[in-house]
Amino acid sequence: MSTVSIDKQNRKTISSIETFFDSLLRGKDKLSENIFFEDLPTTLKKEWKEFVLVDCGNPQRDKDSHSAQTVLISLYVMPNAYGKKDVKTLQRLESKLNELIEGNTDEHYHTELRGRYSNYNAVNDVFLNIVQINLIIT
Numbered sequence: 784m785s786t787v788s789i790d791k792q793n794r795k796t797i798s799s800i801e802t803f804f805d806s807l808l809r810g811k812d813k814l815s816e817n818i819f820f821e822d823l824p825t826t827l828k829k830e831w832k833e834f835v836l837v838d839c840g841n842p843q844r845d846k847d848s849h850s851a852q853t854v855l856i857s858l859y860v861m862p863n864a865y866g867k868k869d870v871k872t873l874q875r876l877e878s879k880l881n882e883l884i885e886g887n888t889d890e891h892y893h894t895e896l897r898g899r900y901s902n903y904n905a906v907n908d909v910f911l912n913i914v915q916i917n918l919i920i921t
């Protein structure tokens with residue numbers, strides 16, 4: 784028989800983690816109108832200037848007192864009018880994400896910035912910055 788409560792076990796599920804990030808990123812100070820989980824939609828709307836992908840499917844390390852996991856948040860922007868990376872929009876997204884992660888006060892989901900890198904998605908012709916979030920679940 785497990786000594787961990789069912790509530791604690793339920794907080795560790797991927798759907799519970801997605802629900803937490805959904806409320807954090809779409810809350811009062813939302814990051815974007817266009818937030819997706821695990822996969823991008825099959826078609827991207829031309830009018831979207833930016834969109835966000837949250838990947839909560841990385842392995843979770845279960846400890847006695849807590850669980851730890853890395854969550855990847857990809858911030859996508861369409862090319863600017865010159866076909867270049869829209870750095871201004873990416874800066875706004877990264878700054879807002881920093882505020883939301885650092886301002887998180889949830890009692891069970893603790894977040895901290897872990898790392899960043901950038902990329903280009905040639906299939907969809909979009910630029911992206913990927914932010915790694917260290918998530919601790921208590």
